[in-house]
């Protein structure tokens with residue numbers, strides 16, 4: 312049967328990356344996406360902005376919404392301090408299966424908890440199911456029309472604390488207009504836009520970084 316793009320991406324990781332070396336996994340995926348097939352990873356340009364935010368926040372507890380194949384999961388986890396954890400949510404079981412193998416190849420399985428399912432179902436359960444208190448960093452990279460409802464849900468579930476950082480991908484392309492409108496006008500957030508490009512293209516895109524003020 313015909314392979315899927317995530318499966319071909321996994322094969323590129325197995326063939327070109329060194330097991331246990333997260334940077335080589337990131338490099339192999341970026342090479343695959345530039346030379347073979349475009350895919351919706353955050354990519355190398357926006358990935359550097361992500362890296363700088365992660366190292367600045369130095370989070371103990373991270374939530375990622377939208378694992379896809381685990382590219383940004385690996386980028387984030389490879390920078391976490393010891394004992395820090397990332398919970399990542401993926402909706403599509405086929406993508407989750409590929410992400411698990413890419414995460415394993417990078418040797419980061421201990422730091423990453425991948426959950427399959429919908430953010431709307433899982434966000435209200437994170438405290439009771441995983442003993443989460445609050446998140447230091449949330450990376451929003453899932454369905455663009457879920458950014459706003461899920462941010463409100465995280466507020467309601469007490470998953471954000473004064474100083475929690477939200478970092479949102481694709482605020483220009485595909486775009487998250489309702490989320491931007493809310494987060495930039497809410498007195499409860501201080502936001503900053505990082506202009507960049509849609510992964511592996513010259514199309515404008517960017518990341519919105521917002522601090523929850525409590």
Ligand SMILES: O=C(NCCc1nnc(-c2ccc3[nH]cnc3c2)[nH]1)c1cc(-c2ccc(F)cc2)cc(O)c1O
Nearest residue numbers: 351377378379400401402429430452453454481484485
């Ligand atoms: O759709 C995207 N990403 C979403 C994947 C996902 N992976 N998991 C989920 C999930 C996870 C829990 C959920 N709970 C409820 N919905 C959920 C959806 N969503 C996306 C699309 C593009 C893109 C740009 C230009 C184009 F021409 C075509 C495409 C670029 C990007 O950087 C993206 O991130």
Ligand SMILES: [Mg+2]
Nearest residue numbers: 353452480481
């Ligand atoms: Mg994205």
